[in-house]
């Protein structure tokens with residue numbers, strides 16, 4: 001079922017991020033399978049809003065969207081071996097936060113979402129409800145993208161249509 005409310009929230013709170021130079025650059029980095037980091041982040045933000053809607057708990061939707069969109073803002077292709085990304089799974093949340101805080105004004109909640117999205121790998125417990133939601137959405141999307149590529153592609157095409165954006169889903 002399509003969640004139009006989630007798309008409206010995505011557009012309202014994430015428009016500047018989605019159209020920023022470095023976020024557009026994420027279209028050239030592969031995250032899972034054939035999916036770009038841009039599309040993965042868009043999918044995680046959408047699913048985070050869907051999960052929040054199902055839970056019916058009070059959250060800050062703006063922080064949820066922005067933290068989710070920026071959670072993997074590490075800005076390199078982790079499939080290409082380099083000394084910098086040897087410990088990618090452990091180090092990329094900090095890298096994403098460093099990059100994101102240079103490009104955008106982040107709230108404490110958004111910082112927590114980005115830094116803790118790999119919990120338990122990152123050891124410290126998330127502090128906010130929004131962080132737990134993104135953590136859950138990220139794991140769900142990673143599995144979905146890997147096991148259901150065609151359905152992921154369909155869901156993303158629908159998101160793109162509504163957001164009026166062009167991306168590089170192939």
Ligand SMILES: [Fe+2]
Pocket residue numbers: 071072092117118
């Ligand atoms: Fe990540």
Ligand SMILES: [Fe+2]
Pocket residue numbers: 040044071072138
């Ligand atoms: Fe992710």
